[in-house]
Amino acid sequence: MSKYFNNKEIELLAPAGTFDIFNSIIHANCDAVYFGGQILNMRMIRKGYNFSNDEIKEAINIAHSLNKKVYITVNNLFNNDDINMAKEYLLFLNEVKPDAMIIQDTAILELVNNLSLDINLHSSVMMNVHNIPMINHLEKLGISRVVLSREMSLDQIKYIKTQTNMEIEYFTHGDMCVAHGSQCHYSGFLFGMSSNRGRCLKPCRWDYKIKKDGKLYNTQFPMAVKDLCMYNYLPEMIEAGIDSFKIEGRMRDKEFIVNLINYYGDALDRYIKDPIGYNRNKDYKKIYDTRKRDLSTGYAFGKPGLSNINTRYEGTGKFYSTGKMFSTPTEEKEINQNKLNEIIDYINNNITPSTITTNKKELSVKVNNIEQANIAISKGVNNIYLSGDVYTPNKPFTTEDIKNIASNKKNSKIIVGLPKMMSQLDFINYTHFLDKNAHLLDGLLVTNIGAISAFEKYDIDLIGDYTLNIYNYMSTNFYKRIGLDKFTTSIETPISDLIHTISKSSIKSELLVQGSICVMYLEHDLYDNIEANDEVALSDNQFIDNSIMTLVTPNSEYPVHKDIHGKCHVLSSKELCLYNLIPTLNKLPINSYRIEAQNYTNDQLSYLIDTYKEVINTNEINTNIKRFSKGHTLGALNYISQV
Numbered sequence: 001m002s003k004y005f006n007n008k009e010i011e012l013l014a015p016a017g018t019f020d021i022f023n024s025i026i027h028a029n030c031d032a033v034y035f036g037g038q039i040l041n042m043r044m045i046r047k048g049y050n051f052s053n054d055e056i057k058e059a060i061n062i063a064h065s066l067n068k069k070v071y072i073t074v075n076n077l078f079n080n081d082d083i084n085m086a087k088e089y090l091l092f093l094n095e096v097k098p099d100a101m102i103i104q105d106t107a108i109l110e111l112v113n114n115l116s117l118d119i120n121l122h123s124s125v126m127m128n129v130h131n132i133p134m135i136n137h138l139e140k141l142g143i144s145r146v147v148l149s150r151e152m153s154l155d156q157i158k159y160i161k162t163q164t165n166m167e168i169e170y171f172t173h174g175d176m177c178v179a180h181g182s183q184c185h186y187s188g189f190l191f192g193m194s195s196n197r198g199r200c201l202k203p204c205r206w207d208y209k210i211k212k213d214g215k216l217y218n219t220q221f222p223m224a225v226k227d228l229c230m231y232n233y234l235p236e237m238i239e240a241g242i243d244s245f246k247i248e249g250r251m252r253d254k255e256f257i258v259n260l261i262n263y264y265g266d267a268l269d270r271y272i273k274d275p276i277g278y279n280r281n282k283d284y285k286k287i288y289d290t291r292k293r294d295l296s297t298g299y300a301f302g303k304p305g306l307s308n309i310n311t312r313y314e315g316t317g318k319f320y321s322t323g324k325m326f327s328t329p330t331e332e333k334e335i336n337q338n339k340l341n342e343i344i345d346y347i348n349n350n351i352t353p354s355t356i357t358t359n360k361k362e363l364s365v366k367v368n369n370i371e372q373a374n375i376a377i378s379k380g381v382n383n384i385y386l387s388g389d390v391y392t393p394n395k396p397f398t399t400e401d402i403k404n405i406a407s408n409k410k411n412s413k414i415i416v417g418l419p420k421m422m423s424q425l426d427f428i429n430y431t432h433f434l435d436k437n438a439h440l441l442d443g444l445l446v447t448n449i450g451a452i453s454a455f456e457k458y459d460i461d462l463i464g465d466y467t468l469n470i471y472n473y474m475s476t477n478f479y480k481r482i483g484l485d486k487f488t489t490s491i492e493t494p495i496s497d498l499i500h501t502i503s504k505s506s507i508k509s510e511l512l513v514q515g516s517i518c519v520m521y522l523e524h525d526l527y528d529n530i531e532a533n534d535e536v537a538l539s540d541n542q543f544i545d546n547s548i549m550t551l552v553t554p555n556s557e558y559p560v561h562k563d564i565h566g567k568c569h570v571l572s573s574k575e576l577c578l579y580n581l582i583p584t585l586n587k588l589p590i591n592s593y594r595i596e597a598q599n600y601t602n603d604q605l606s607y608l609i610d611t612y613k614e615v616i617n618t619n620e621i622n623t624n625i626k627r628f629s630k631g632h633t634l635g636a637l638n639y640i641s642q643v
Contacts, residue, residue, distance in 0.1 A: 029265025032069035044198035107474035134450030161241030174248025188492030192639035329553035362592035413442035473504035515596025577632035
C-alpha cells in the first residue's frame with residue numbers, strides 16, 4: 001500500500017541485487033524496488049548479481065500484483081558497442097512495462113525517441129542534477145523524476161520544490177561516494193574500469209597520507225565516507241518535499257537489507273499514523289549496531305566536513321560482503337613505446353579511408369589567470385578557455401579581466417568557462433554578465449545540461465566540457481539537438497570508442513592531450529585534514545611546490561587544488577601526454593586538441609604551446625618532450641577498450 005502524509009504520496013524505494021533477494025524485499029515494508037538487468041547498469045562489477053530478462057519480467061508481475069512499483073536501472077555510460085545492445089534491451093523493457101527506467105547516458109533519450117518507446121524515465125544520481133534550469137530542461141526532455149545530487153541539502157531541496165513540480169528522489173541510507181556524481185574518473189583513468197560504467201574499483205578508499213607545506217600527515221582514509229543514515233530525520237525529509245526515499249544497497253546481503261527496509265518502512269508508517277507522538281529513535285540502535293561503516297547524515301544539513309569520513313573496517317574488506325578489497329594503491333601507467341606502437345597500429349587499422357581527414361587541427365588551452373591567457377594569445381592559440389573553477393591562490397576572472405582579454409585577443413577565440421557545479425546564484429550571476437557582455441565572447445565552455453538550456457539564447461558557441469561525459473556518438477546527436485556546437489570527449493574514453501565516437505559524431509570534437517587531469521571533483525574539503533591531524537614527518541613534495549596539497553600513496557603523489565568555490569580537484573599523478581600520438585591522431589576527424597594548463601607555470605605553458613603547435617603542424621616528433629610531474633601517462637588510452 002502506498003504511504004500518504006498530508007495527502008502527499010511518499011515512496012520508500014528499496015534495492016535488490018538478485019532475484020532471490022527481490023523475493024524477500026518485495027514482501028518487506030517498501031513501496032517500490034529498483035534493480036538492474038544483466039547489462040547496462042551501475043553494478044556490473046559483481047558476478048552473480050543483477051537479473052536475467054525472465055527474472056525482470058517475473059519480478060515486475062509479482063510487484064504489480066502487490067500494488068508495488070519496479071524501476072529498472074539502465075544507468076551507466078554506454079560505449080559504442082553498447083548502443084545496439086541497448087536498442088534490443090530497451091525494446092524488451094518497453095514490452096514488460098516496469099514503472100520507470102533510471103538513466104544516466106543521454107543516448108537513452110535519443111533511443112527512446114528513435115524507437116518510439118512508451119516508458120517513464122528517471123534521471124540517475126549519476127546525472128548530477130543540482131540546479132533548477134537542469135531540472136526544467138530534463139522535464140522538457142521527458143524525465144519525470146530526478147535523483148538529486150548527494151551534495152544537496154534539505155533546505156536546497158525545499159527551495160527547488162517551490163520552483164518545480166518534478167518528482168524528487170533522495171538517498172536516505174547506504175554507501176555514498178565522496179565525489180560529485182559522474183565526476184569521478186579515477187578508476188577509469190587508472191584501471192580502464194570506469195566508475196561511470198558500473199565498474200568502480202574505489203581508489204577513494206585507499207589508505208592515503210597527506211602532504212602540505214613540507215609536512216606529512218597521517219590521515220589514513222581521507223576520502224572514505226561514512227554510510228548515509230537519515231533514519232532520525234524522516235520528518236525533515238518529508239517537510240523538504242522529497243517524494244521517494246531511496247535506500248542504497250544492491251550489493252548488500254538479504255538479511256541486512258530486508259531488516260533495514262522494515263526499520264525505515266515502520267518509521268514512516270508510525271510517523272504518518274501519529275506525527276505528534278512519533279518516536280524517531282525507535283530502531284536506530286538496531287541500525288547502528290548492524291551498520292557496515294559508521295553513519296552520517298551526509299550533506300542533508302550542510303557540509304559535514306571531516307565528520308563524514310569513516311575509519312571503521314576501512315582497509316579490512318569487512319564492509320564488502322565478499323570480504324575482499326576493491327583495489328590497492330596502484331601507480332598510473334607510464335608511457336612506453338610498445339603501447340604507443342599498439343595504439344598507432346590500432347588507429348591505422350580501424351580508421352576507414354572515408355574517415356581519414358587532413359583538416360588542420362586547432363589548439364585550445366584552459367587557463368587559470370590573466371598571464372596564462374596573454375601567453376596563449378601571444379602564441380596564437382586558437383581557443384582560450386577562461387576557467388570557471390580557477391585554482392587558488394589565483395582570483396576569479398573579473399568582468400574587467402574578461403573585457404581586457406577579449407579586446408586584445410588577436411586571432412584567438414575567448415571562451416568563458418562555467419563552474420562544474422552551478423548553483424541558482426551562479427545562473428543569476430552569469431545571466432547578468434552575459435546580458436551585458438556576451439557580444440565580447442566567442443563561446444561558453446558548458447558543464448551541465450541546465451547551462452545549455454539557460455544560455456543558448458546568446459549568439460555564441462556552446463562547447464561541452466568533458467564533465468558532460470560524452471562517451472558515444474548517440475550522445476553527440478542528443479547534444480546537437482539541444483544546442484551544443486562542439487564537445488570534449490570523455491577522459492575515460494579508450495581508443496576504440498574514441499575513434500568510433502569522433503568518426504560518427506554529428507558535431508565538432510575536442511580531445512584533451514596534455515595536462516594533470518582532474519580525476520575526482522569533490523565538495524568535501526581535503527584541506528581540513530591539515531588542521532585536524534598532527535604532522536608525523538617532514539617531507540617535501542617530489543614534483544610540485546610544497547604549497548600544493550598532495551594525496552600520497554607508496555607509489556604516487558596526487559595534487560589537490562582547491563578552487564575559488566571551495567571545491568577540491570584531485571589531479572592525476574602523471575601528466576596526460578598524447579604528444580607522441582599526434583601525427584596519428586591527426587588522421588582522425590578531431591577538430592581541436594586541448595591543453596589543461598591551470599596548474600602549469602607560465603614558462604611550462606609557453607613551452608607546451610610551442611611544442612604542440614609544432615607537432616600539429618609538421619607531424620614531426622621531438623622524442624625528448626619535457627615533463628612537469630612524476631611522468632607521462634596515456635590515461636584511458638592505455639586501454640584499447642574498457643569492459
